[in-house]
């Protein structure tokens with residue numbers, strides 16, 4: 050995630066925090082100092098209020114981290130690869146590279162987060178009872194952590210994507226109905242309902258004069274709504290491309306040029322007359338690279354006549370290639386993630402064709418026109 054700072058590694062998982070968290074940390078410490086500890090625990094020194102506020106903020110940060118770590122460790126114990134945990138404005142995100150392969154695994158992975166928060170809250174509450182001095186600085190911090198962790202646990206159980214509760218609901222429907230896409234559709238609808246509920250209460254509070262709370266609740270609702278919509282879109286695309294292979298949508302006659310011609314000849318005889326923006330470069334009948342307009346632009350025009358295409362092209366070793374048998378659901382994340390417009394389809398060094406975004410869009414358009422894009426719920 051851009052704007053993240055790495056702070057270390059635990060059990061092979063990168064731990065980072067997003068710069069936005071620093072702003073929240075300052076705001077939260079300040080809010081706690083002025084609006085919580087000095088109001089609820091009168092009679093301390095200014096220094097005590099600030100120390101307690103900063104310490105409480107850091108411990109809350111640690112609580113959120115433990116919540117995320119619980120998700121990550123369960124995911125890893127179930128065989129999923131966890132790359133990193135990033136802490137940011139709302140809490141944290143675990144960068145788990147695969148979707149859970151079965152509903153039971155998703156259920157365990159999602160539920161362990163809120164359970165961790167509730168357990169931490171319970172533990173802090175218990176410690177508070179043990180030490181008995183509710184008005185001391187230590188008691189004040191324990192009380193605050195008990196409240197916030199229990200709130201975090203309950204809030205995360207709200208069944209709205211992308212909250213943990215939404216994933217728990219998703220896994221239960223998945224188990225009952227046996228179809229992950231149907232589960233996504235139902236769970237995201239429930240998620241949207243809760244999102245609108247948050248937005249509605251946010252607006253109500255705002256117009257009743259609780260401006261900041263209203264905005265905050267409304268903002269959470271909007272965030273949930275975006276999460277639900279994007280999860281649903283993703284699932285619809287996956288359904289549409291289920292069982293579709295590269296072979297079904299690839300262009301069998303992609304633009305090719307020989308490696309030994311000059312850039313001048315490439316421009317005059319191939320790119321300009323055909324309107325091509327790129328071409329695969331061939332040596333006899335083997336694919337050796339790709340040449341695009343931006344590669345040519347880097348070479349001064351005076352040198353075009355003497356420079357062979359093979360010198361300027363992106364060599365095969367630096368290209369992503371796919372095979373005809375690959376599923377489109379595997380290829381699309383690569384194209385979107387790396388922002389690639391087209392990929393060569395290769396078999397034992399031979400170019401079978403190319404797959405590009407326009408062909409995929411056309412495929413989607415035809416399916417949609419024929420009404421073949423509906424999920425059977």
Ligand SMILES: [Zn+2]
Nearest residue numbers: 162163205213
């Ligand atoms: Zn969580």
